[in-house]
Amino acid sequence: MNHNPQSSDGKHDDDSALSDFLASLMDYTPTIPDELVEHYLSKSGFQSPDVRLIRLVAVATQKFVAEVASDALMHCKARQAAVVKDKRDKQQKDKRLILTMDDLSKSLREYGVNVKHQEYFADSPSTGIDPASREE
Amino acid sequence: MNNGCLEQRKKEGSKSFKFGSKSDDFALAIAKVAAAQVCDSVGFQGFHLSALETLSDIIVRYIFSIGKSANLSANLGGRVEANLFDIIHGLEELGSGLGFAGASDVDRCVVNSGIVRDIIHFVGDADFVPFAYDVPRFPVVKELKEIGSFREKGEDPPGEHIPSWLPAFPVPETYATRSSVENEPMSVSIGKETESVLASVERKTKRSLLNLQLRIANNEYEGGSLHGVENASRAREDFEGNPYLAAPLHSGEKDVEVSPVVLPAKLSNEVTLRNSVPGNAIVGNNETFASAIDAMKSGLCDSNNGKKKLLSTQRPTLRFKIGIRKKSLGTVPDFNPRNEDLEKDDKKRRVETILKESIQSS
Known part of the structure; x- marks a missing residue:
């Protein structure tokens, strides 16, 4: 293959970049604590003495959760904008950005996680339904 | 995914x-x-x-x-x-x-x-936000505290057959008291270690031996079944004197006593079997009671004619054992669990009660 020398050069760059990144992980303190990651990794059968790997998993998890959350935030903002269009008088009340199951399940569906609403029983059909917070 | x-x-x-x-x-x-x-x-x-x-x-x-x-x-x-x-x-x-x-x-x-x-x-x-709390390492794994072998403790094992690398025994007080009730020989062998333990164990063995005698006597009388209430009532009767001279049995009482015989042959067989199992186990040690029990069994298995025979065979056994039972039954209150803490006066009281009984019986 003629691109071999090229890719080997690129590999050297990637190698150094990756090792630099791993070294920089030692200075970071991810939001997800090492102990939690270590606990669940060991529960899954994973074992490694390297702390950097645990940090890497922590960072990857945090990235995943942050992406899901930011998607949910987008959904939340979009829904609020749609509601505000319909009813302007409720504008002040609904301005707070709140993470709800509706938005979360929508954003999680994009990542391949199907989340269903928990079914519940109510004494009257209108219980728990806030017409302002529902699109449908 | x-x-x-x-x-x-x-x-x-x-x-x-x-x-x-x-x-x-x-x-x-x-x-x-x-x-x-x-x-x-x-x-x-x-x-x-x-x-x-x-x-x-x-x-x-x-x-x-x-x-x-x-x-x-x-x-x-x-x-x-x-x-x-x-x-x-x-x-x-x-x-x-x-x-x-x-x-x-x-x-x-x-x-x-x-x-x-x-x-x-x-x-x-992204700017990283550190976790809000200090998280301890979890799950916490407790380290087991080992007892240590005889060699590590520097003790000699209580028996030659116990190698010194085995874990040491716990303090004897922790198990000697419990075992003395159920297992007399073991507690006796352990009791050699201290004099106080020895004394208490001796007392307990004596008591359990007496209890055993009492139980054997009761079993013989009851034909194998142990009924504390009945024993007590019968003891009272015996204290009054010779049962032949006492007032005749009430009809109800007699029925209760004889009722197994009235049952069909199959059921009565079962009853006698059930009754005889514990009785045989204990009486086997004591051959003197075997004949009486045999007589009772045969009497129970007999038909209506045997009813009177049964009574006649039962009463002599009842009467002949009066002497033994009175003494042992008289000492029963001393061995109640609530008196256990008063073990110092135990011997004195026992002597007194025995004297009383001998006076009463004479």
Whole structure:
């Protein structure tokens, strides 16, 4: 293959970049604590003495959760904008950005996680339904 | 991470690993705080609790499935400990549902993975919020405190047959008292160690021996069944004097005593069998009572004619054992458990009661 020398050069760059990144992980303190990651990794059968790997998993998890959350935030903002269009008088009340199951399940569906609403029983059909917070 | 994969993971989770189990409460609480912090950093101002719980559950499952696939690829490579490339493999596997840069490239290098580049960008862009609390290492594993062998303690084992490398016995007081009730020979052998223990054990063995005598006597009288209430009432009767001279039995009482005979042959056989089992076990030691019991059995198995015969055979045995039973029954109150703490006066009282009885009987 003629691109071999090229890719080997690129590999050297990637190698150094990756090792630099791993070294920089030692200075970071991810939001997800090492102990939690270590606990669940060991529960899954994973074992490694390297702390950097645990940090890497922590960072990857945090990235995943942050992406899901930011998607949910987008959904939340979009829904609020749609509601505000319909009813302007409720504008002040609904301005707070709140993470709800509706938005979360929508954003999680994009990542391949199907989340269903928990079914519940109510004494009257209108219980728990806030017409302002529902699109449908 | 398509739907089929998720279902499989869910099934595995419910079978082999329970995320919602009690032992995981602490870890799930930590995950919840972390999820809340991430939401806060993203820009949310509040959250519903159910959404936060879902998110924390997803954190936990994400970590778990990365570890699982990394461990799988490490084992596939013949290694026990996973390395960086195993983790990248796991990340690519989990990210394959959404897709990443360079995923279509067949001979791509793991080092140059699009996922890792994304993570590097993420780390470079985002400002990290450290976790709000100091998390101790968990789960806490308690170290077992060993007792230590005889050799480590510097003691000699109580018997020659016990090698010195075996764990040492606990303090004898912890088990000697309990065993003395059930197992007399053992407590006697242990009691040699201290004089006070020896004395108490002797007293207890004496008491249990007396109890045994009492029980044998009662068994013989009752034909194998042990009924404390009946024994007491009969004892009172015996104290009054010779049963032949006493007032005749009431009809009801007689019925109660004789009723097994009236039953059909099959049932009465069962009754006698049931009654004779414990009786034989104890009376076997004492041959003097065997004949009386045999007589009773034959009497019980007989037909109506045997009813009178039964009474006649029963009464002599009742009468002949009066002497023994009176003495032993008279001492019963001394051996009640509530008197156990008054063991100092035990002997004196026993002598007194025996004297009283002898006076009464004479």
